[in-house]
Amino acid sequence: MALNISGAxxxxxxxxxxxxxxxxxxxxxxxxxxxxxxxxEDIIRRAAIATFEAEMNVIIYAAAGRLHYYITQQSIKIRVEDMGPGIEDISLAMQEGYSTAPEWVREMGWGAGMGLPNMKKNSDKFSIDSVVGEGTTVEMVINFS
Ligand SMILES: Nc1ncnc2c1ncn2[C@@H]1O[C@H](COP(=O)(O)OP(=O)(O)OP(=O)(O)O)[C@@H](O)[C@H]1O
Ligand SMILES: [Mg+2]
Structure with a gap:
């Protein structure tokens, strides 16, 4: 079904x-x-999972951040940037099961180390950029077809 979006x-x-x-x-x-x-609905589910995981990481690890979205007829682009501690080793952070979540966060049910891998899995395009001491930016694109 065609979406009714003119422009963005x-x-x-x-x-x-x-x-x-x-x-x-x-x-x-x-x-x-x-x-x-x-x-x-399948696309919405992917976007919701990816966005939720990105949002949670900012809430857990960073002081503050912003989630931008850009929707066109073809896709949704999501950019989440934060002012946080940054990530020292991105390839390690991208591994399933790797987490530095503290005990009190684990007690809330977070810290399985699956957020970043799931963001990547649910996106058609995924990139992450981080500067230690400055912050992290995650960009994701999910195509509508
Ligand atoms: N925005 C961020 N700022 C700083 N560190 C981050 C950020 N996002 C992720 N990390 C680091 O990468 C690790 C892996 O992140 P990921 O989202 O995959 O798992 P998690 O948050 O630990 O657990 P889960 O997402 O399953 O609840 C985190 O434990 C943390 O060390
Ligand atoms: Mg996470």
Whole structure:
């Protein structure tokens, strides 16, 4: 089914480190937007998983961040940038099961070390860039067909 988007729809959400009370809000809002646009549910699910994992990482590891989305007829692009500690070894962080989540985060059910691998798995294009002491940027593209 063709989507009814002329040009592009874009926006952003602010993410605040440690704010578990509002965790998942950005991905929920984005999911609603994609649903209203008539995007296929399989695509919405992939976008929701990828966005939620990226959002959680900012909340868990960084002081603050922002999630930008850019929706066109063809795809959704998501960019999540944070002001956090950065990642020293990206290839290690990308490994399934690798996590530095502290005990109190694990007690909340996080820290399986699956977030980044799942973001990659659910995206058609995935890139991550990080500078230690400055922050991390994740970019994901999910095609609509
Ligand atoms: N935005 C970020 N800033 C700093 N470090 C990060 C960030 N995102 C991920 N990391 C580092 O990469 C590791 C792996 O991240 P990933 O999301 O795959 O797993 P996790 O967050 O530890 O567990 P899960 O996502 O399964 O709850 C993290 O434990 C952390 O060390
Ligand atoms: Mg994670």
């Amino acid at each position: 729809i874009e926006g952003s959400f602010q993410l605040i480190g440690g704010n578990f009370a509002t965790a998942g809000e950005a991905s929920t809002q984005l999911k609603l937007k994609l649903t209203n646009l008539g995007v296929h």
